[in-house]
Amino acid sequence: MERNIFEKILGQESLFIDRRAFDHAFEPDKLPHRGGEVDALVRNLVDALNGHIPSNMLLYGVPGSGKTVVTRYVLSQLLDKGEELGEPVFSYEINCRNIDTKYRVVQNIASQLSQRGDAPIPFTGWPTDRVLDTLVKRMDREGGVHIIVLDEIDNLVARAGDGILYNLTNLNTILKSSRCCIIGISNDLHFTQHLGPRVSSRLSQEDLVFHPYGAAQIQDILEDRAKTGLRQNSIGNGVIELCSALAASEHGDARRALDLLRISVQKADQEGHELVSPPHVRLAQSQLEYDQVTPVLRTLPLHQKLVLFSIKLNEENGLRNISTGEVFRTYSDACLKISVEPLTPRRISSLLNELDTLGLIMARNVSKGRGGRSKQVNSAVPRGIDVISTLSDSEALVAQASEEKYALQSRL
Template identity: 40%
Template sequence: MGALSKNLFEKFTYSSSIVKGQRHALEPGFVPDRLPHREEEAEQLAEILSPSLKNFKPSNIIIFGKPGVGKTSVVKFVEAEISKAIQSRLDVKIKLIDVNCGIVDNPYGVLVAVGDGLLESWEEKLPFTGWPLDKLYSTVLDKIKSFGGIAIIILDEIDRLVKKNGDSVLYQLLRINEVTNEGRVCILGISNDLRFTEYLDPRVKSRLIEETMVFNPYNASQIYDILRDRSLYAGIADSIDESAMKTCAALAAQEHGDARRAIDMLRIAVELTEKSNELRILDDTIYEAKKKLERDVVVETVSTLPLHSKLLLFSISLIDEIKNGVSSTMGEFYDLYEKVAERMSIGSLTQRRVADIIGELTNLGLIDSKVQSFGRYGRTTTVSLNYDSSKIKDILLSDELLSQLKDVKPMQKSLPDS
């Protein structure tokens, strides 16, 4: 250890020569009080929700749009405005209830979230498991009644909820307005998927979707404006090259106009610049940040995989190494996976389950897979790695449990049979 510093945290709290404003303006979850290129949408949403300020139930609404196009930001912004507007008014009763269906994606959880959102301070929270659904539903209903105002339920990533569980919860929530008049429910859904309504029962669909808003992806110049704005919040505008900002916007625009990604890239560029004690953010820094961001995403997704997914991925990358990138078949990697599992003395999963895990890994973008028919010789899924097998293996082997597989070498023949 070096010389004792004045304070352990000193080096983490230093005031940066680059960031002269609010650092968290570049972090995910920051809700700005300006929304460049989303002013109209914010206004439109406010208009749709405005009846609530006169104690009328606003229309239910679904907001569609790809990731990073400002859906959540606009909603959060409008939520904050509503809160401000009703702050000193006793004549309106509005509750805003946020539910992130990416996290709570089951009917029980959603009902609990709604119930807890209506909780008075002295009341106890609902149990997160245990109750029969109908009892849970009727207590939530009672809470709405006793609240007596308008509950605006914001279901972020509503498409996930519906894809996984169907529309039963939505049906129940919508039904509240028919069962009682002593409290009303308004649903505001946010969806990444334009087609999720296909999963809905027509009756639910027509009641849920009274209004629709579609957020289009940002183009490069709009992302540029957003970055410019954020850099003002963060106080980094002086330290960033004009062309670097343009590059950052252009790169993000290429990928579905995702502003979140652009901001992530900018944040990482700032961090890189600070680390290297540079004073200006240049084009190169942005490219470097882009690479780091991609690398980080892979490390993050791979290292948080469940054990069996990791073992499977390990087997796939071994085979990839043997066959030099040529895709492998279910038979091949399943056999190897079984042996790897045996070596770690844990039971292996069924082929059925493995097929599903392959699907999950494919959705994560780690591998590519497709079913291929070889006619007389049957049908199978073939998979290929999307990343360098040695990189994937490195990440996997850094897992404590998998480290015992370090010595497993790819060989031409598979491991000796039992």
């Protein structure tokens, strides 16, 4: 009889003991090389246990420099201690990449505070002030200290302005039987420039900068995780060093290093090797690039696809550093070919900025004197990924285009 198709893999020996050690959300027992940052947070947040209001804080640092993990680590201990001392502490972690409007932020926190019998707050429909009102009532009902962590706060400010931060930093003047503290986490050191002076001074009462990890520090982190998550003696010479060096060369991102090591181990597992070696890391590196980019390419909205397609098409024809105007002309032609109404040049300019933020293109502003000021655009998709076929082969593009046409026709 045929064996079950899962049996072969299930029975296979793996180099992993605990895969979770490589999760981004994994909370290790100790945080190497972040003692100073932990201390700074603890010194401030201890006020929550003394009946005072902790200062609002802003944590800065490049991605993967430990901001989020340090905050979680400190907060989980704070919550435990609060419970022990009978000083209730509540914490809310909001990722402002997804939750990026005033309404959604307030709705999210208030919903986390809902009890049985509370009316659910819809994800749209209520006036924001009403949601804010509900939040204040619920916070006061619970009492204690409420710590609101706004991860990627720069994204929230870019999308929704600083109005929400004004409301949140103002909460303590409205709250009667509870207190509130904001911790903002940002990748962008200069994001407070986009804040009004009142919000800025209230929010950044204490700033903390997380410096990128160096290769040696990343190495320590990887060694710790390998001890927890992998079988003994499963890592070959130079593997951890290579992972650390690759991640350190990309602005010291510890998450990237963990991903690299995890995928390297998977590769060794797949090949049935007992030992992970540097070639596995190289394989992991290219897979990581591929895995990061292709889903983004596939899920781009139609017009962004067409813009990127136009840039790539120019590059295939040997044209690099093309201007916004050139992109727009190629893009308009592409639209014509698939009978889609092109967007305006102004919109294309914004789409170029969005593609730049996504890291799919490199755009920089240049002035050519009488030739005018414009962007100089190049694709930034790693080599080895065939953008044009990923974008144009996909039936999705055709489907998207006809959907667009249908929507247009039904409007006319």
